[in-house]
Structures are given as structure tokens and as C-alpha cells.
Amino acid sequence: MTGPTITGFLLGSLSWGALPFVRAWREPNISEIIGAGAGSIVVIGAVVTIALITWLQAWEYLWTQWFTSLDHKKIGIMYIVIALVMLSRALIEAVLIRSQQAAAINGPGFVEPGHFAQLFSTHGSIMIFFMAMPFLTGMVNYVVPLQIGARDMAFPYLNSVGLWLTAGGSGLMMASLVVGEFSTGGWSGYPPYTELNFSGGPGPDYWIWAITLASIGSTTAGINIACTIYKFRAPGMTFLRMPLFCWTAVCTAILMIFAMPPLTVATALLAADRYLGTHFFTDDLGGNMMNYVNLFWLFGHPEVYIVVLPSFGVYSEVVSAFSSKELYGYKSLVIATMAIGVLSFTVWLHHFFTMGQSADINAVFGIATMAIAIPTGVKIYDWIFTMFRGEVRFTPPMVLSLAFMVTFVLGGFTGVILATPPLNYMVHNTLFVVAHFHNMLIPGTLYGLLAGYMYWFPKAFGFRLNERLGWISAGCWITGFYLAFFPLYVLGASGMARRTHEVFDPAFRPWLYVALFGAFVLFTALVTLFVQLFVSIRDRHANMVAVGDPWDARGLEWSVAAPPPEWNFAVIPQVESRDAFYWRKRNREAYKPVDHYQDIELPKPSACGVIVGLSAAACGFGLVWRIWWLVALFGAVVVATVIIRSFLRDVTRTIPAAEVEAFDRRWLAQAHYAKPVSRQREMSRRNEGLAEWTA
Amino acid sequence: MDSVGPQLRHAGLNLEDDPRESRHQVESDVFGFWIFLMSDAVIFALLFALYGTMLGARAGGPGPADEFKIGSAFVETLILLTSSFTFGMTSLCLKRDHKPQRLTLWLALTLLLGLAFLGMEIHDFVTMVSHGATASRSAFLSGFFVLVGVHGLHVTFGSLWILVMVAQVATLGRDAKVKINLIRLSLFWHFLDVIWVAIFSVVYLQGLIVPGGGS
Ligand code: HEM
Ligand SMILES: [Cu+2]
Secondary structure: OOOOOHHHHHHOOOOHHHOHHHHHHHOOOHHHHHHHHHHHHHHHHHHHHHHHHHHOOOHHHHHHHHHOOOOHHHHHHHHHHHHHHHHHHHHHHHHHHHHHHHHOEOOOOOOOHHHHHHHHHHHHHHHHHHHHHHHHHHHHHHHHHHHHOOOOOOOHHHHHHHHHHHHHHHHHHHHHHHOOOOOOOOOOOOOOOOOOOOOOOOHHHHHHHHHHHHHHHHHHHHHHHHHHHHHOOOOOOOHHHOOHHHHHHHHHHHHHHHHHHHHHHHHHHHHHHHHHOOOOOOOOOOOOHHHHHHHHHHHHHHHHHHHHHHHHHHHHHHHHHHHOOOOOOHHHHHHHHHHHHHHOOOOHHHHHOOOOOOHHHHHHHHHHHHHHHHHHHHHHHHHHHHHOOOOOOOOHHHHHHHHHHHHHHHHHHHHHHHOOHHHHHHHOOEHHHHHHHHHHHHHHHHHHHHHHHHHHHHHHHOEOOOHHHHHHHHHHHHHHHHHHHHHHHHHHHOOOEOOOOOEOOHHHHHHHHHHHHHHHHHHHHHHHHHHHHHHHHHOHHHHEOOOOOOOOOOOHHHHOOOOOOOOOOOOOOOOOOOOHHHHHHHOOOOOOOOOOOOOEEEEOOOOHHHHHHHHHHHHHHHHHHOOHHHHHHHHHHHHHHHHHHHHOOOOEEEEOHHHHHHHHHHHHHHHHHOOOEOHHHOOOOOOOOOEOOOO | OOOOOOOOOOOOOOOOOOOHHHHHHHHHHHHHHHHHHHHHHHHHHHHHHHHHHHOOOOOOOOOHHHHOOHHHHHHHHHHHHHHHHHHHHHHHHHHHOOOHHHHHHHHHHHHHHHHHHHHHHHHHHHHHHHOOOOOOOOHHHHHHHHHHHHHHHHHHHHHHHHHHHHHHHHHHOOOHHHHHHHHHHHHHHHHHHHHHHHHHHHHHHHHHHOOOOOO
């Protein structure tokens, strides 16, 4: 593609036309202007952020305290920051998709077909790989070590590498707005459409490399989480004493370990086809795109459980805490979780019932799919029975949990419809499918992650989030979902195809308008979420819960200060039962000084993770534009960094016992002077983070 | 933590002087690597499966009987198996605490064998390519080159790793981390051996069984 010129060497296939601004200048129509606008938002956003950080002189602070930190808590928070940024972008794109379809009834609408295809491709890819995955990885990262009584993850440095690979992948997604264009092949990137002869531009390459970075990052995260839970539980924290969130985390980790490789193979082989001229999935010389489809869904189906299980964990914690009851049917929840994990590998074919297998094979996979409804149903009943006769408080996380239970069951019903091959033939590739998977993913993943965010926020930052805005946001997420997606069931059943750029049936108009309105309500929900954050930070002094247990909750994570010290626990706790902290409070053993404080060894901050992740992204950028020197240079930087790091020995630092003791005693004094707050008043300013536990 | 007894579970580790804390860390470091290998094994399993589905997809191009040379594949097998033996000797040196030179010697020998393997493999590949049997000729050849090539990349990476470990033994001596890395490296190296045995059976031996036959 490149000539032998010097610019060809330096810039690969990059040219002026890659910039949306230039394209909009040459061809000023609304579609290009939206593209240029999006590009400008990225550029301006980056410039403003950099300027702001410089103006606040915060670079050093950010670099030493955050970017290079190997503390699992900070890494967790950074993951979630990425997720929230990417959620905003993908949600705006969703609003654009809905607007286009509502505007394009018997007309072209305002977004060009290619641009429209990029919108749903980026929306889907981002929501899965750069919203749901970082969000849940971040949450697991933050919460699990605290819940099992560990000081950090098993591999803090690998943890940082995973974070920065995800950040690098997100960077590539953002770069595709400014330089060139994204794939038009959907989030699943099916070949042969995404092969060179149909999609010659940089689009699929952006998709391939962004996804590859994310999936490698997730594999490392999975290894890390599994190893942490297997090897770093506190003494006495047997498997069946772990909080349920840990169980879902370990199950998700196992799924990541086994399900990310198929994705890596799929994207790598697609890349081989595009870069090396192999014929894995091409439509000539023996290539077979069904191999891709199988690989992709071998990952894709477990993936939906990867993103859904941690939220199930959150619901288990939230429902139990805000009902003040032990989790009902703990063991059945554990078994159900693991059963779902195993079954999730046996159903991938239901994503392509229509692609040529025999009816018998379809029947087997259809039945296997329906079987998953059983363990899921068990869970729903367990949560309901947990609430039964409990002292239920309708905090925002609890409201989201309740909305989840109702909505998810409805989505499950449509899932059973889709799992029936003859019915699937009728509605496959229509908006019915889109309605179904959003009906699972929004309550099943997003609500849970948001509930977890609101539930653990006071733990992480030491003050509560504003509940009123939390309710408004939750209310908008709930009504917005119903308005935006239930019409799609109707549209899909009436035959409207998904990924449609123009609509030719005027009868669809009212439904499309309702769905558009719903998308706006969802957007309001997102805005409210940020307003809530802003208002809560502004009013933080009135809502401090420094003692650390604002909800009279149960797990070990609530037994330390809020925010917890870097070392989490002054001494590694000894666990006697499930809900360890709850019983410690009841037995009047909580908030006791330690007999003997000891030095604590923690990992030192390291720049290696940042360098590896961002260099890998630069390498990916070079691959997209075929700038080979960039690929070689940053590839070498990655390898060199890993090697150099392996020679370093001075990688830990010791917190002296005196410092640990001073912190602990200060916190104990705070706990001593705080006024316990009753459950009825936990959403008031009287909540200092010390729960009244006589009741 | 109580689940981990004080005994040493990994051959070649003698960290008696180290506190319990770091021994616990060792457990988890090696265990984590096992998990990684499982994940890597999935990648190979999928590549094998793909190769299987593409056996017949020759598109009129050359097939196994035309291109595979069982002789050189057999020699490669012997070389790689021997390198596993020499790595075994490295592990014994690590455990029995012989002189560092001896450990380095066995490591270097392993490296040489690894490089010899790679040299032969590259030679085979180049010969194939010179016949026009390239990865872009047919799906079958794509599957072949990628399956065998990914194994070769792993061996390349393993060789680089050996080099790094030789340097570490020389500069850092045998501290706990060097030992852990040697143990991980040995797992990696033996793993590659196992994969190669599968490649030898599935790719090369099977290529003999179906002389020029269709799918
Ligand atoms: C929060 C509000 C959301 C809205 C308004 C929304 C809206 C949409 C729309 C309009 C489409 C395109 C439908 C079509 O093909 O015609 C779509 C596709 C998709 N969405 Fe969402 N979505 C939302 C959240 C999510 C979430 C949370 C996830 C995943 C965690 C997600 C994952 C996807 C995926 C995977 C696709 C398919 C993309 C493709 O066709 O390749 N969405 N969404
Ligand atoms: Cu599925």
C-alpha cells in the first residue's frame, strides 16, 4: 500500500484524509461534521485534561500516587475511571444510533451508512471490552483482597500491566475517532466482511488491536484474581466462608482464563489473514469463516457470564446488607454460580442457530441453553428469600438490585424464546435480539456494577454518595431501560433488522420514537450519575463515614477504616465464620487494638506497567497504519521493559510497625468517639461509619 | 495461608533461610504460572482443532505428503526431548546446590539445543516456501504454518528467557526470585516439549498416514 518514499516509511498508510477534520472540510455534510465533532471532543478533552493537570501541578502526584501505583485499590479505582469514561462515549453513540433510526424513516437520516456502522461497532465493542470488563475487573480488584483478608493481589506488577494494557486499548479506541476510522463489522467482527478485500481500511485493524490488548489484559487479570483467591485467603477463610462476591469473582476469573484465549486466537488469526495473507477465514483458497464464528462465540458466550457474574456477586452482598440478613441459601448460590460457569462453555452455538448445523445439533444446544435458566432461577429465589422478613432499606444500590431481579427475569423469558431454534429462525438478526441482550446486560451487568459502585464508594473514599441523586439516577436507568428496549421487542418481532441504517415501514415510527426517548432518559441517568459524584464530593465533609462501616454490613472489607490504609489490615485477620465482621461486631470483638504491630512489606510503585501498556498501544497504532518502525521500536520497548524489570530486586518497601500502629490507633480512637448510627438513619448525616449493632 | 504447609512443594527450591512469608509467595508465583500455562494450552488446543478442520482445505496446493519431511521432524523431536533432559539437569543443579557454573552450563546447553531446533525448523520452513508452499497458498498451509510457527515463537521466547536467566544467575546469583523464575522457565520449557510431541503426532505422523489422501 505504501510507496517507497520517505513519508511512506515514516507514516505508513497514514494520510491527511485520515483526519476527520480534513474529511469534514472537504465534504461538509452532517455525518462528517459529527465525525469531526467527535474527533474534536477527544482532542479538546485530552488537551483540557492535560492543561488542567498541568495547571493544578498534579502530574507528579498522579504519576507517583496513581499511575505507577501497584496498590490493588488504586488500580481498581483507575480501572473504574476508564470504564466510566468509556461508558459515556458508548452511551452517547447509542443515543446517536437511536436518533438516526428514528430520523431515517423513509429517508436517509443524518448519519451516513458507513458512519452508522462504525457507531454500532464501537458502541458494542466499547460496552463489552472497555466498559463492562474494566468496570468489573476494577471492582474485583478493589474489593476481593479486602474481603478475603489479603494485603494485595497475588501479582501487583502484573495487575498494573493489565490495567495499562486496558488503558492502551481504550486509547486506540479513542484514537480511531481522531485518526482514520473504526471497523464497520460490528462488535463481533465477522469475516469475510472484515477481511482485506471487503474492508481494506484501517477500521478492522483498530478493532483487532484494541480488542487484542484488552483480551490479553483480561487474561492477566483472570490469572491474578484466581491466584489471589486460591492462595491469599486469610487464615480461617475457607472457601465456604468467602463472601459470595469472591465466589463470583473466582468463577469469572476461571472463565477469563479459559475464554479469553479463543478470542485472542480469533483476532490474531484474522490479523494473520489481513497482514500475512493467510486464508483462515477468507472466502477463497479453503478459508472457512465458520471457524471464526465458532472461535468468537466460544469466547463470546462465556463472556456474557464473565460480565454478569460479578454483578450477581454485588447483588448478593447488597441484598444481604440492606436486608440485614444472612444470605439465604449461600451454598446453593455457590453451586449455582459454578454450574453457570461450567454450562457457559456448552452453549456457544446458540449464537448461530441459523448458520447451517443440523436440527439435532441445534436442539442439543437449545436445551443446554435453557438449562442455564435453572441455576439462574435458583439465585433469584435466594435473593428474594434473603429479603423475606429482613429489615429492607431502599438505598439506591438496593433499588437497582430490585429492578434487576424483575427485569432480568423478563429478559430470561425472551432468552428461552431465542433458545428455541424454530423461534430463533424467526427473530434472529432482528431488534428482538438487541432487546434481549440489552435486557440481560443492562440489568445483569450495568445495574450491578453501578450498585457496587454506590455500595462500596464510601469504603473507598470515606464519604457517602448523595442518595437523592442516586435514586434519581437509578430511576432513570430503570425507566430509561424499559422505554428504550421494550419497543425493540415489538420492532424485532415485526421484522425490523438490527444494524439497520434506514427504516422503510412508517408503522415502526411510534416505537422508534419511544425508544429514542428512552435513550435520552438513559443519557439523563448517566449525567445524574456524574452530578451525584460532583455533589457528593462537594458535600463530602458532611457525609464522612471514616470509621468504615456505614451499612452495618458483613464482610471483612467493612472492618477497616474508610478509605483503608495502603496495607489494608494492621494484622491479617483470623476468620472464624462466614460474615466474619458481622459476627465480630455481635461478639463485641470489633474495633480492638492489635497486641503486636509488625512491619509490613508492600510493593513499591513501578513505571514498568505504564511503559508496557502504553508501548503496546503504540505498537498497535503502528500496526494499524503499517508504520513498521513504530511497531519495531515499541515492540522492543515492551520486551526490554519486561526484561529489565526482572533484574530489579529493590521492589518492595517496608511500612514500619510504628506507622501502622499510629494509623490504627487514630482510627480506633475515631471509632471510639463516633456515635453509632441505627439502620433507619444510615442515610442521614449522623452516619459516621459506625453501625449500631445491638439490634 | 494455613492451607500451605511448611514443606517445600516445588522441586529445586531450597529456601530454608527465607521467612515463611516469602515461601508463601513462591507457592503462589509458581501456581500462577501453572494457570498461565493452562490458558496457553487452550490456545494450542484451538490451533490444533483449526488445523484439523483445514487438513482437507488444500485448494489444489501441496498437502502433507508433499511437504512434510518426517526425517527432519524426527531429529527436531529428538533435539527438543534432549533439551528437556538438559533442563532437568538444570533443575537438579538448582536443588542440589552445585556450583553455579554447572547450572549455567546445563542452561547454556539447553539454549543451544533450542536454537538448533529453531534453526532446523526455519530451514524446513524456508524449503517449503521456496517450493511455493507458503502460508498464503491455502488454508491448510495457513493452519500448518501458524500452528507450528506459534510453537516456534514460544521456543524463541523460551530461548530469550534462558538467555536472561543465564545473565541473572551471573549477576544476581541464585536468590529466591532467580530460583522461582528458573522453575517457571522449566515448566514453560517442558510444556513446549509436550506441545511438540502433539505436533509431531498430529501434524507429521498423521501426514504420513494419509499419503496424499483427501480430507
Ligand atoms: C445504556 C444504554 C444503552 C443503549 C441506549 C444502547 C443502545 C444500543 C443500540 C441502539 C444498539 C444498536 C442496535 C442495532 O443494531 O440496531 C446497540 C447495540 C449493542 N449494544 Fe447497546 N445500548 C446500551 C447499553 C449497552 C450495554 C451496557 C452493553 C454491554 C454491556 C451494550 C452492548 C451492545 C452490543 C454488544 C451491541 C451490538 C453491536 C453490534 O451490533 O455489533 N449496550 N446498543
Ligand atoms: Cu450466548
